[in-house]
Amino acid sequence: MRRTAAGANRTGLIIVGLLALLIGLAVLAIGLGFAASILPGWEPGADLGLATSVLALPYSALVAIIAAVILAVIGLRWLSVQIPRKDFAKPFRMQVDARKGLTTVTAEVIAEAVADDLESTDGVSDAQVILRGTARSPELLIHIDADERADIDAVVAEVADRVAGNAALALGAPLNAVALEVGIARTRSRRQRSVTL
Amino acid sequence: MSTRLLRRRPARIGSAVVIAIILLLLAVALGWAGIAAVAASGSSAGAVTAPLTDSGAGLDSLDHVHWGSAAVIAVGAILAVLGLIAVILGVSPGARRITSMQAAAPDHIGDLEVAVPTSALSHLAAAAADGVDGVEGVKAASNATSTIVTFSTPIRDTDPIRDEVEAVVRQRFDSISFDRTPKVKVQARRSKS
Incomplete structure (x- = not known):
């Protein structure tokens, strides 16, 4: 339900993977003698001096520090985007005419009200709601934990008809999209579900 | 959308x-x-x-x-x-983590998307199997298209219980309007008594 950096992760994995694959294959080609015919001198018996000579060039320490900073920025940025984001909508402006006053409602408040409404539904034990979009075109993302014995179809119908209907009524606009993820509330053991008489 | x-x-x-x-x-x-x-x-x-x-x-x-x-x-x-x-x-796209459900969108919803995570499928299957007489413990593992239920029982002849568990889990899945109902496979394990 929360947004993740799935696209960035896949792109990053492909770029880093291709780089590592190409470098690894190049090292293997030289080490196993396949590259000698194309690159004279780059043969298994040669030492690494051909490649490591760049480390002895002037300014190489400075270049290494700059490369380290760039790599650190990329690594930290990539790590920071891994935290899933709720990305609630910006506060809704509900007024018809701004000259007569402003009415602003935060998406979190509406989402909390919808979650409370969901939790009063039969068979639903917990609910999380995210509201995105705009006041005229709202999108509702819902995760509910239903009881393991609940009639799932009935719960889905109740959420779509009653709860989403209430949300649309409160917002004064039909919901552009509703995504409902139905989880199951865990009961640890049979003993917790039964009563001994 | x-x-x-x-x-x-x-x-x-x-x-x-x-x-x-x-x-x-x-x-x-x-x-x-x-x-x-x-x-x-x-x-x-x-x-x-x-x-x-x-x-x-x-x-x-x-x-x-x-x-x-x-x-x-x-x-x-x-x-x-x-x-x-x-x-x-x-x-590679990776394994699907949810199973889609069919649901009619009422007038106040433009596009309705309903899904059950694979972890929830396992919980549903395990809960259904847990209600069968003779079942001592249940584990279930699911992907988007199938569920494997493994139960333990102290009974020597596990076949009747396995059939019952399979029927109960299938019935539970059939009661839900999945786009494609997950297949059910049941394995029995004799528990030590």
């Missing part, structure tokens, strides 16, 4: 975190070597032009290693394999 609101495929967060940490370690190593080389040069004029080999990290000794040595070939092979794994993880 063109894009789906619910994420269907894994976001590769674990792999991305590992690669990001490797990048950070590489940055620390490079930065340390660079700063050590600059510090070793002494004069401020020489600091800017200092070569990385002045870092004292033993980079000079690499000159005496041959391309055909086992260590170099091993490093190349490890890099190639890790690179290939990263590319495959990036390209």
